[in-house]
Amino acid sequence: MKLNILIILTLFHFLVYSQNKKTIISSExxxxxxxxKLKEKLTPEQYNICVGKGTERAFTGKFxxxxxxxxxxxxxxxxxxxxSETKYDSGSGWPSFYDALxxxxxxxxxxxxxxxxxxxxxxxxxxxxxxxxxxxxxxxxGMRYCVNSGSLEFEKK
Ligand code: FE
Numbered sequence: 798m799k800l801n802i803l804i805i806l807t808l809f810h811f812l813v814y815s816q817n818k819k820t821i822i823s824s825e826x827x828x829x830x831x832x833x834k835l836k837e838k839l840t841p842e843q844y845n846i847c848v849g850k851g852t853e854r855a856f857t858g859k860f861x862x863x864x865x866x867x868x869x870x871x872x873x874x875x876x877x878x879x880x881s882e883t884k885y886d887s888g889s890g891w892p893s894f895y896d897a898l899x900x901x902x903x904x905x906x907x908x909x910x911x912x913x914x915x916x917x918x919x920x921x922x923x924x925x926x927x928x929x930x931x932x933x934x935x936x937x938x939g940m941r942y943c944v945n946s947g948s949l950e951f952e953k954k
Contacts, residue, residue, distance in 0.1 A: 828874050829923050839872060839947075846947040847873055847925040850917070855890025858946025867954040868898065872947065874923035876902055879942065879949070887934075887941055892949065894942040895934040903942070905930060918942060 830848050845851040855861070860869070869879040869892070879894045887893035897903040901921065908917035908929065918927045927948045934941035 830873065830925060835873065843872055843947040846945045850926040851945075852928075853891075853945050853947050858891065860892040860946040860949055860951065861890050863892070863946075863951070865951070865953055868952045869894075869944075869949045870952060871920040871923060871925055871927075872950050873925040874920060875950070876920055876922045877952075878902060878920065878927070879944065881954075885935060887943070889941075889943060891928065892944050892946055893934070894944065895936075895938045895940055897942060903927070918944070920948075 835848070836844060839847060842851075842853065846853060864881075864884075866881045868877050868881070869884075870877050877898050879892075880898050883894045883896040883898075885893055885895060904919050904921040904924075906917045906919060908915045915929045915931075918930050919925060920927060925948060926945075928942065928944040931941045931943060932939055
């Protein structure tokens with residue numbers, strides 16, 4: 798009889814403990830590309846862009862023609878990446894910036910896919926794909942950060 802009670806108590810303890818553990822895990826913020834919860838956080842298209850390094854079709858994303866004042870953040874880890882202050886209309890159909898909010902938060906990687914030599918840009922913190930950087934941007938930097946809308950979220954000022 799005592800053994801039965803002990804078994805029931807152990808099972809009960811195990812159940813409570815595993816439930817607690819679940820709660821703790823699900824309240825954590827998604828911070829990196831290997832997090833299985835990322836598939837729930839992002840739309841399938843966003844996942845294909847951020848993790849699979851895909852590109853959204855031009856003129857289809859939510860930010861290419863977006864003009865509100867505020868900050869564009871990483872869709873995966875929420876790092877502040879670009880400001881509306883440096884956003885401009887490049888005519889490309891993708892959100893374009895002539896500068897990053899903080900260059901140390903955007904990493905540049907040589908990309909030789911599709912028979913082209915380009916510079917890929919990723920979020921330095923979580924390595925999520927953002928887009929590419931070109932040297933045909935306007936003054937004062939002359940650079941064009943060509944970013945997928947799907948890689949970004951927006952915080953209104
Ligand atoms: Fe990130």
